[in-house]
Amino acid sequence: MDGDGEELTAQETALYDRQxxxxxxxxxxxxxxxxxxVYGMKGTIAxxxxxxxxxxxxxxxxxxxxxASEEAFSSxxxxxPDENVYGGKxxxxxxxxxxxxxxxxxxxxxxxxxxxxxxxxxxNNFDVVVVSSCSLPAKKLANEKCRKIxxxxxxxxxxxxxxxxxxxxxxxxxxxxxxxxxxxIECHLRYPSFEEALSVPWKELPRKTSKLYFAMxxxxxxxxxxxxxxxxxxxxxxxxxxxxxxxxxxxQSLNESHVPDTLLERLVTSTLEFPPVCAIxxxxxxxxxxxxxxxxxxPLKNFFFFDAFDGKGIIENISNSNA
Amino acid sequence: MASEAIKGAKVLMxxxxxIGCELLKTLALSGFRDIHIIDMDTIxxxxxxRQFLFRQSHVGQSKAKVARDAVLKFRPHINIKPYHANVxxxxxxxxxxxxxxxxxxxxxNLDARRHVNRLCLAADVPLVESGTTGFLGQVxxxxxxxxxxxxCQPKPAPKTYPVCTITSxxxxxxxxxxxxKDLLFAKLFxxxxxxxxxxxxxxxxxxxxxxxxxxxxxxxDEDIEQYGKKIFDHVFGYNIELAxxxxxxxxxxxxPKPIYSKDILSDELAQPNGNVDKKCAFDDxxxxxxxxxxxxxxxQDIWSLKENSRIFLEALRLFFTHRGKDxxxxxxxxxxxxxxxxxxxxxxxxxASFGIPPYSLFEAKGIAGNIVHAVATTNAVIAGLIVIxxxxxxxxxxxxxxxxxxxxxxxxxxxxxxxxxxxxxxxxYVCSETPLSxxxxxxxxxxxxxxxxxxxxxxxxxxxLIMNSSNLLYEAGDVEDDMVAIYSANLEKVLAELPSxxxxxxxxxxxxxxxxxxxxxxxxxxxxxxxxxxPDSMVLSGWTQHVSAPxxxxxxxxxNGASTSGASVPAAESDEISIVSPxxxxxxxxxxxxxxxxxxxxxxxxxxxxxxxxxxxxEGNMEGFKKRKLS
Ligand SMILES: [Zn+2]
Numbered sequence: 001m002d003g004d005g006e007e008l009t010a011q012e013t014a015l016y017d018r019q020x021x022x023x024x025x026x027x028x029x030x031x032x033x034x035x036x037x038v039y040g041m042k043g044t045i046a047x048x049x050x051x052x053x054x055x056x057x058x059x060x061x062x063x064x065x066x067x068a069s070e071e072a073f074s075s076x077x078x079x080x081p082d083e084n085v086y087g088g089k090x091x092x093x094x095x096x097x098x099x100x101x102x103x104x105x106x107x108x109x110x111x112x113x114x115x116x117x118x119x120x121x122x123x124n125n126f127d128v129v130v131v132s133s134c135s136l137p138a139k140k141l142a143n144e145k146c147r148k149i150x151x152x153x154x155x156x157x158x159x160x161x162x163x164x165x166x167x168x169x170x171x172x173x174x175x176x177x178x179x180x181x182x183x184x185i186e187c188h189l190r191y192p193s194f195e196e197a198l199s200v201p202w203k204e205l206p207r208k209t210s211k212l213y214f215a216m217x218x219x220x221x222x223x224x225x226x227x228x229x230x231x232x233x234x235x236x237x238x239x240x241x242x243x244x245x246x247x248x249x250x251x252q253s254l255n256e257s258h259v260p261d262t263l264l265e266r267l268v269t270s271t272l273e274f275p276p277v278c279a280i281x282x283x284x285x286x287x288x289x290x291x292x293x294x295x296x297x298x299p300l301k302n303f304f305f306f307d308a309f310d311g312k313g314i315i316e317n318i319s320n321s322n323a
Numbered sequence: 324m325a326s327e328a329i330k331g332a333k334v335l336m337x338x339x340x341x342i343g344c345e346l347l348k349t350l351a352l353s354g355f356r357d358i359h360i361i362d363m364d365t366i367x368x369x370x371x372x373r374q375f376l377f378r379q380s381h382v383g384q385s386k387a388k389v390a391r392d393a394v395l396k397f398r399p400h401i402n403i404k405p406y407h408a409n410v411x412x413x414x415x416x417x418x419x420x421x422x423x424x425x426x427x428x429x430x431x432n433l434d435a436r437r438h439v440n441r442l443c444l445a446a447d448v449p450l451v452e453s454g455t456t457g458f459l460g461q462v463x464x465x466x467x468x469x470x471x472x473x474x475c476q477p478k479p480a481p482k483t484y485p486v487c488t489i490t491s492x493x494x495x496x497x498x499x500x501x502x503x504k505d506l507l508f509a510k511l512f513x514x515x516x517x518x519x520x521x522x523x524x525x526x527x528x529x530x531x532x533x534x535x536x537x538x539x540x541x542x543x544d545e546d547i548e549q550y551g552k553k554i555f556d557h558v559f560g561y562n563i564e565l566a567x568x569x570x571x572x573x574x575x576x577x578x579p580k581p582i583y584s585k586d587i588l589s590d591e592l593a594q595p596n597g598n599v600d601k602k603c604a605f606d607d608x609x610x611x612x613x614x615x616x617x618x619x620x621x622x623q624d625i626w627s628l629k630e631n632s633r634i635f636l637e638a639l640r641l642f643f644t645h646r647g648k649d650x651x652x653x654x655x656x657x658x659x660x661x662x663x664x665x666x667x668x669x670x671x672x673x674x675a676s677f678g679i680p681p682y683s684l685f686e687a688k689g690i691a692g693n694i695v696h697a698v699a700t701t702n703a704v705i706a707g708l709i710v711i712x713x714x715x716x717x718x719x720x721x722x723x724x725x726x727x728x729x730x731x732x733x734x735x736x737x738x739x740x741x742x743x744x745x746x747x748x749x750x751x752y753v754c755s756e757t758p759l760s761x762x763x764x765x766x767x768x769x770x771x772x773x774x775x776x777x778x779x780x781x782x783x784x785x786x787x788l789i790m791n792s793s794n795l796l797y798e799a800g801d802v803e804d805d806m807v808a809i810y811s812a813n814l815e816k817v818l819a820e821l822p823s824x825x826x827x828x829x830x831x832x833x834x835x836x837x838x839x840x841x842x843x844x845x846x847x848x849x850x851x852x853x854x855x856x857x858p859d860s861m862v863l864s865g866w867t868q869h870v871s872a873p874x875x876x877x878x879x880x881x882x883n884g885a886s887t888s889g890a891s892v893p894a895a896e897s898d899e900i901s902i903v904s905p906x907x908x909x910x911x912x913x914x915x916x917x918x919x920x921x922x923x924x925x926x927x928x929x930x931x932x933x934x935x936x937x938x939x940x941x942e943g944n945m946e947g948f949k950k951r952k953l954s
Binding site for chain 2: 007008010013014015016017018019020021022023025043047050051054055056073074075077078079080081082101102103104274275276277278279280282283284286287290297298300304306308310311312313314315316
C-alpha cells in the first residue's frame, strides 16, 4: 500500500478520465506504480503493450534480441516497414521506439539478453511478467523463477497461431475483494504453475474442455522434441505432429476426437499471426493484467482460448484441485 | 480465398474514435487496401488514453485525417480516404454508399447509427455494427433480407424523469444535476426565450410569473456580487420555502431545508470581492475556472456546503465578467470547465437541501455530461471481432455470421460469446413496410409538432418530406422559393386545418430523400393526453424504440439518453451501446399489435453456438426446430 495516498496529477486525471470512470482513481494509482516485463515482440505482444502503455503502467521493459525482418511487421504495427529504418535493429528496440510515443508518462525500455539467462533477482524488479513465442522449457523456467520471489509476480504466457490464441495465467496465491450488492466479499484463488497445470492428466479434465488446449500442447511438445523454436513448424511437419498426437492421446487415455486433425493442420500450416486475433488476445490479456495490478475485477483462472472459426472466447480452469 | 476478398474490398468506416482507431489499425494489418473513413470530430485530451493513433500534439485536429496519417506510417501503400464530415451530410447519399462492399460502424450515438442503417438498407450494402461501454461490447452483422436490421430490435429508451421530481421532489443526486443543468444553468446563461420549468412547480403556491422573471434578469447597474447572492437565495432559499408551504407534497417525504447565502458564508460577507481574481489570469475563455480562482485543485474532492457555495457564486461571477458575450446563448457542455463547476456546485447545494449526499466534480461531470466509460482493451477486442465478421461478409459466408458479445463476467465459461444473428423482424417499420400508427389531437397539434416530435425525434429522419395521399404538406432541405412560404405556413397550422386536412383515419406518408426511406403513419384522433406520462401529447405505436432502459449497475444515470420532456439528460457522448443481456430472452414487449411479433416472442431465445457436435439450435423463425451441425 506504499504511496497509495498520493494523488493523481491534473494531467493524469485529464488523460485517464474515461478509464478512471471504469476502475477508479485508486486502481489508476496502482497502475502507475507497476513494472511490467514482456518477452517476444510479435503481433499479440505488440497489441498488449499498446494497451497497457495507454492504460498508464509505471514502466514497461521489452526483451527480444531478434533482428527485424519482413515477417516481423506482418502483424506488428509497432515496426515501421521501411528497411532503412528497421534494418539491423532488434525487435525490442523498434517496438520500444514506437511505444514511447504512445504515452509520455510511461517509461519504456529495452533489456538485452535471452529469457533463460536472467536470474531470480532480475525478475524481482517486476510486478508482471508476460512471455510469448518461446519454447516450453523456457516458459516453465521463467515461471519457476517468478515463483521464487517473495512478493507476488503475476506471470502470463500468450501465443497466437493461425486464427487461434491462448493465454495462461499464474497469479499464485491471489486474494481480492469485490462488492456484491451491498456487501464486500473476500475472494481467494490458488493458481497452479505452468508446469503443474500441464501435468494435470488429460482424462481428468471435463469432457467439454477446449480442443485448443490439447492441440496447443501437442504442437508445443512437437517443437520441444524436434528442438525447434516457437512457431518453427510448417505443413511438412503435419505427419509428425499427427503421430505425436496419437501417442499423447494413447498415453493420456484421451479419445483422439478431442484433438481434431483439422485443427492441428491449421496450427502448423499458417504460423503467421492473424491480426484480428492478435487484437482480441492482446486486449483480453491487457485487461487481465490491469485486473491483477489494480485488484479490481475477477481475474481469469487459468487459461483463455479464442478461435476465430467458432468465435468463442473461453476460460478453462486447468488445475489439479479443480476447486 | 479470404486474402483475395480482402485485397479487393472497398470498405467504409463510420467513426474514427475509440473503436475506429483500433479498427483502422486492424483492417490495415489484415490486408485491407481501400478504406474510407468518416468522422466529424476533432481530437480531445480525454481521447488519448485509448484512441492510440492520436498524440497530444494532434489535439484539435480532425480524427479521420490524423488516423489516416498514423496508419500510413506502418502501411504506407494502402489507400485510406478521410472525410472530416458528418455522416448525415447530403454528400453521403445512397449512391455514395453503393460504392462499398461493406460498411463498418464505430459510432457513438443512436441517431447516426439509425441513419447509417437506413442508407445501408437502401444501398443494399452489408453493415457491421458495434459498440462498447467499459468492459462490455458487441458486434452485430446486418445484411438486408438475411439478418435483422439495426432497428429491428427495440433499443433501451432514454431515461426520463418526471418534471415534478426535478422541480420539486428530487431524491437522487442525478435529479439535482438535471435541475442544475437543464433548468438553472439554462435559465441563467441560456436562451431566455426557451420554455423553462424552473419556477413552474416550485412556485405554484404564490408569486406571479412576472415577479419571478425579474429575479433572474440582471439589471444593468446591478452589482455582480449582489446579483449572485440574490440568485442563490432565490433558488436555494425562497423557492424551497415556497415548496414547503405546499403541505400536501411533504406528507410522506422528508422536508427540504432552505439555504441562504448569509448563513453559509457569514464570515465572508464583509470581504470585498475580486481579491482572488487579480491573482488568477486566464489564458483564454475556456480556461476560466472558479476552482482555479479559489485555489482548489483536485476534481475528485467532495466539497463542503460552504465550498460549493463559494464555487457557485464565483462561477456565476466569472460567467458575467469573463464570458459575458456567451451569456444568453450557452448550452451545457461537459468540456466547459466553468459550466461543469457551476452545475456541480448548484447540484450539491440543492442536494444538501434535500438531504442527498454530495458528489465530486469528477463524478458530477460524468453524470451531467453522460460520459460513457471507455477503455482501450474492450475497443481492441471489438475491433478484432468486427474484422472477423467483415471477412465473412466479404466471402458471403452467411452461415457463419455471428453477433458477438464481449462480457465482463463469464457466462458458460465464455468472455466472448457468439450468437446466431436473427432474421429480419417482419414488423420492423424500417426494413419491412409495416405502417405505424399515431394517436394525436388533430385539432390542437400543429404540423410543426408532428415534424419535430415524431418525424425527427422518433423516426430519426434528417430531411423529411410529408405527404397526405398525393398532396405535399412539407419538405425539408432545398425547396423552390414559392414553396418555402407554403411549407412554413403549413408548419404553423393544426393538422385538421391543413390544405389537405389530416384527421382521424388519414394515412400520412413520411419519406426521407437522403435515407431513401419511406414509412406510412395511420392517424388516430385523440382528445386528451396525460401530461406526465405522455409529455409529447402524442403516442406512436408500431415503433420499437421504447423499452425501459436497464439499470446501470454502478452509476444509475450515467448511460441514459435524451428525453422529450424538457427536463432530461442528453444522449451519451461516446461509443454508447445497448447491451441486451445475452443470457435472457429477448422480447418485443412493446409492440403488441405488430403482426408476426408473437412468433418472435417464442422463438427468439438467444442461442449460444456450442461446438458440441450434437447440439440442437433454434432457428429464428416459425418453421420450428432445425438440427444443425457446426464444425
Ligand atoms: Zn428492421
